[in-house]
Amino acid sequence: MTQAEIAVDRVTHRYGDRTVLEEVTVRLTEHRVGVIGANGSGKSTFARLLNGLVLPSAGTVTVDGLDTRRDGKAVRRKVGFIFTDPDAQIVMPTVAEDIAFGMRRLKLPEEQVRQRVAELIARFGLSGLEDHPAHLLSGGQKQLLALAAVLAPEPDILVCDEPTTLLDLRNTRRFSALLETLEQRVVLVTHHLELLENFDRVLVFDEGRLIEDTKPAVAVATYRKLMT
Amino acid sequence: MIGLYHPADSPLHRAPVGLKLAVLLGAMVVLFGVGGPVVVTVALVVTVVAYAVAKIPWRLGLAQLRPVLWVIGVAAGFHLFTSGPQHAAVVAGQLLVAVALAALLTLTTRVSAMLRVFETAARPFRPLGVDPARVALLLALTIRCVPLLINILGTVREARQARGVGRNPLALVTPAVVRALRTADELGEALAARGVDD
Ligand SMILES: Nc1ncnc2c1ncn2[C@@H]1O[C@H](COP(=O)(O)OP(=O)(O)OP(=O)(O)O)[C@@H](O)[C@H]1O
Ligand SMILES: [Mg+2]
Numbered sequence: 118m119t120q121a122e123i124a125v126d127r128v129t130h131r132y133g134d135r136t137v138l139e140e141v142t143v144r145l146t147e148h149r150v151g152v153i154g155a156n157g158s159g160k161s162t163f164a165r166l167l168n169g170l171v172l173p174s175a176g177t178v179t180v181d182g183l184d185t186r187r188d189g190k191a192v193r194r195k196v197g198f199i200f201t202d203p204d205a206q207i208v209m210p211t212v213a214e215d216i217a218f219g220m221r222r223l224k225l226p227e228e229q230v231r232q233r234v235a236e237l238i239a240r241f242g243l244s245g246l247e248d249h250p251a252h253l254l255s256g257g258q259k260q261l262l263a264l265a266a267v268l269a270p271e272p273d274i275l276v277c278d279e280p281t282t283l284l285d286l287r288n289t290r291r292f293s294a295l296l297e298t299l300e301q302r303v304v305l306v307t308h309h310l311e312l313l314e315n316f317d318r319v320l321v322f323d324e325g326r327l328i329e330d331t332k333p334a335v336a337v338a339t340y341r342k343l344m345t
Numbered sequence: 346m347i348g349l350y351h352p353a354d355s356p357l358h359r360a361p362v363g364l365k366l367a368v369l370l371g372a373m374v375v376l377f378g379v380g381g382p383v384v385v386t387v388a389l390v391v392t393v394v395a396y397a398v399a400k401i402p403w404r405l406g407l408a409q410l411r412p413v414l415w416v417i418g419v420a421a422g423f424h425l426f427t428s429g430p431q432h433a434a435v436v437a438g439q440l441l442v443a444v445a446l447a448a449l450l451t452l453t454t455r456v457s458a459m460l461r462v463f464e465t466a467a468r469p470f471r472p473l474g475v476d477p478a479r480v481a482l483l484l485a486l487t488i489r490c491v492p493l494l495i496n497i498l499g500t501v502r503e504a505r506q507a508r509g510v511g512r513n514p515l516a517l518v519t520p521a522v523v524r525a526l527r528t529a530d531e532l533g534e535a536l537a538a539r540g541v542d543d
Contacts, residue, residue: 200531209489
């Protein structure tokens with residue numbers, strides 16, 4: 118049996134001759150993992166490594182035993198990804214259609230798709246908006262839709278890259294409250310430090326290096342010191 | 346105008362999409378192929394009746410036409426000077442009916458149903474290397490991208506006005522293209538993340 122673990126092993130990543138992640142090694146098994154750090158410190162690159170959107174220049178990333186380089190497709194099925202800009206991740210024209218998208222690609226039976234869409238729409242407070250054009254939703258609703266759509270094919274892990282950066286306070290709280298209810302493992306990159314309060318573990322990046330890996334309170338203190 | 350499905354219980358909503366598309370196509374052929382004042386008048390009446398049957402509120406119906414009114418105005422104006430008032434009226438009527446009927450199709454049909462029809466229609470071409478699911482996805486993305494682009498143009502125009510940059514079209518095009526490319530990039534990434542592999 119393969120264990121439930123994200124294993125980043127001596128990963129270095131370069132864009133051109135610029136090194137943006139250097140010798141990062143970390144094993145993640147916790148239910149809730151936060152990632153913080155300054156702009157440009159490599160958080161997004163780290164997040165993208167976890168579902169194979171970015172392949173490491175050196176080193177390996179495996180998710181529950183699957184290598185992102187070799188088993189990219191299986192990894193992406195296992196790891197859902199939420200981006201910052203909800204507009205850019207909604208790919209279908211209407212709410213119900215976008216939620217159904219991932220399941221249709223997996224060729225799930227139509228009856229099951231319909232039922233799951235209805236379930237998620239109710240759970241994410243989008244009732245009545247089934248056939249609503251996605252582009253007419255508010256920013257907060259769009260991000261909830263993105264979350265519903267990514268959860269629909271039932272990934273085991275959810276990686277979120279600053280999902281609340283473009284949301285107001287109320288929607289940020291709503292989003293994080295929903296995140297809390299998920300049974301999935303979550304890796305959350307964020308500048309909203311208060312969202313990490315109850316997390317199991319928080320990683321701090323600085324200039325491409327993993328400089329701290331500890332409990333939220335300590336990590337946040339390190340980060341604050343870094344920012345002065 | 347795109348994707349504005351108006352839910353209601355009517356025979357037009359229940360009719361199969363394929364049939365609706367076929368009727369729309371037939372109507373266009375008659376409207377533009379045969380033409381003439383009689384056909385156009387009948388078509389106008391039929392269109393109004395169809396909207397009533399579909400239980401579309403008249404405000405919503407008129408809203409469908411607003412974006413194209415100026416095009417129709419220009420076309421009619423052109424014909425008014427080149428071939429007289431009757432022909433101009435016929436042309437205006439033809440365009441009006443064509444747009445109204447196309448809009449009626451989107452008002453009474455879910456995008457998902459429409460996509461499924463295109464997916465089915467593309468199936469016979471599979472031996473030629475056409476992937477029906479991909480055709481449907483392409484269409485969906487096209488529909489999806491129109492509001493995205495309009496949104497980008499709007500934002501860039503506002504930013505330009507706020508900074509007091511004059512009417513130089515380059516000042517609109519350059520940032521709009523940059524943003525559109527970035528959005529395309531992000532959309533591509535999101536598609537990959539959601540399991541669309543090339
Ligand atoms: N596709 C790319 N091509 C070239 N350089 C890139 C690319 N993506 C990121 N970079 C560079 O890599 C470095 C790390 O970027 P990354 O996006 O991982 O940082 P981040 O911690 O997520 O920052 P932010 O808080 O601003 O989102 C930055 O200097 C960035 O300019
Ligand atoms: Mg980032």
